[in-house]
Amino acid sequence: MEDILYSLEVNDLRKTIGKRQIINGLSFQVRKGEVFGFLGPNGAGKTTTIRMIVGLTTPTGGTISVLGMNLATERAEAMKKMGAIVENPELYPFLSGLDNLKQYARMQQGITTEDIRRVVKLVGLEHRIKDKVKKYSLGMRQRLGLAQALLHRPELLILDEPTNGLDPAGIREIRNYIRRLAEEEGMSVIVSSHLLAEMELMCDRFGIIKDGQMIRIEDVQTIDTANDRVVHQFDLHPVDQAVKYLNDRQLDFDVQDKLITMTCRPSEVPGLIRELVKRDIDIYSVTKSKQSLEDRFLELTAEGGTDIA
Numbered sequence: 389m390e391d392i393l394y395s396l397e398v399n400d401l402r403k404t405i406g407k408r409q410i411i412n413g414l415s416f417q418v419r420k421g422e423v424f425g426f427l428g429p430n431g432a433g434k435t436t437t438i439r440m441i442v443g444l445t446t447p448t449g450g451t452i453s454v455l456g457m458n459l460a461t462e463r464a465e466a467m468k469k470m471g472a473i474v475e476n477p478e479l480y481p482f483l484s485g486l487d488n489l490k491q492y493a494r495m496q497q498g499i500t501t502e503d504i505r506r507v508v509k510l511v512g513l514e515h516r517i518k519d520k521v522k523k524y525s526l527g528m529r530q531r532l533g534l535a536q537a538l539l540h541r542p543e544l545l546i547l548d549e550p551t552n553g554l555d556p557a558g559i560r561e562i563r564n565y566i567r568r569l570a571e572e573e574g575m576s577v578i579v580s581s582h583l584l585a586e587m588e589l590m591c592d593r594f595g596i597i598k599d600g601q602m603i604r605i606e607d608v609q610t611i612d613t614a615n616d617r618v619v620h621q622f623d624l625h626p627v628d629q630a631v632k633y634l635n636d637r638q639l640d641f642d643v644q645d646k647l648i649t650m651t652c653r654p655s656e657v658p659g660l661i662r663e664l665v666k667r668d669i670d671i672y673s674v675t676k677s678k679q680s681l682e683d684r685f686l687e688l689t690a691e692g693g694t695d696i697a
């Protein structure tokens with residue numbers, strides 16, 4: 389049998405609502421066992437794409453394959469391989485977490501007590517599973533929703549903004565569970581977010597979506613920022629002299645609290661330091677902002693932004 393490399397393949401996906409083309413020829417693949425992020429500004433089309441993948445809305449054109457099965461022609465089989473939390477998970481607050489899972493299990497076929505025990509452990513709710521859901525924190529509810537989505541042992545898990553509304557501790561928990569599912573269970577996970585730092589910590593790769601198109605796919609391990617323009621902060625003395633030099637070179641910079649901030653490529657920094665030192669300017673430190681990925685994202689998604697070919 390031919391080996392299937394991808395859990396999900398989306399090809400030339402399109403969606404028109406009314407006269408508006410919302411998704412515009414979107415293509416990407418999700419590998420087996422990876423966490424793939426869907427990153428984009430508000431209104432980029434993340435939710436619409438996810439709704440098509442989970443079968444909540446029908447594409448106007450293009451194809452979606454789940455583990456090699458075409459969603460349009462082998463829908464029932466493809467759906468069995470998928471678990472999702474797209475809108476808020478449906479939970480009954482007056483039932484315990486366990487009873488919620490039992491209730492959910494009844495609506496599906498072939499779910500055993502062992503399956504329930506397994507998902508409770510997977511999301512770390514063993515000690516609170518008999519408590520009523522109304523007593524759960526938002527993070528715990530989210531984890532119970534995750535447990536529901538995992539009950540039928542999906543191979544592809546789809547989570548729309550899974551960390552939305554959670555506090556930092558809750559975000560970290562969900563992130564850890566998502567990573568565990570990929571690393572220990574070999575599951576493929578798609579998460580959408582507009583939080584960049586989140587994507588870097590949670591994903592193996594992420595795609596940047598803008599105006600209903602995938603404009604770039606990044607591999608988190610190999611993000612190459614060497615040639616990206618990054619914000620650098622120079623602590624130096626005397627500032628006036630440095631300001632004069634930078635003005636003479638017609639460089640763009642800001643001065644705040646005696647610190648000079650400028651956006652440049654990391655490769656340009658050594659030359660700049662040499663020139664400043666030649667002018668008897670003492671450099672105490674140069675700090676590179678950690679926001680480079682965010683800068684790049686904003687640049688890529690800005691109206692009329694940089695050419696990303």
Ligand SMILES: Nc1ncnc2c1ncn2[C@@H]1O[C@H](COP(=O)(O)OP(=O)(O)OP(=O)(O)O)[C@@H](O)[C@H]1O
Nearest residue numbers: 405408410428429430431432433434435436437582
């Ligand atoms: N049912 C609909 N009717 C008309 N327009 C829609 C409909 N659903 C989505 N849109 C529009 O499609 C575009 C993409 O929306 P979508 O919700 O997919 O974006 P998103 O990337 O998920 O954004 P957000 O981060 O804000 O959720 C938006 O401009 C939205 O207004």
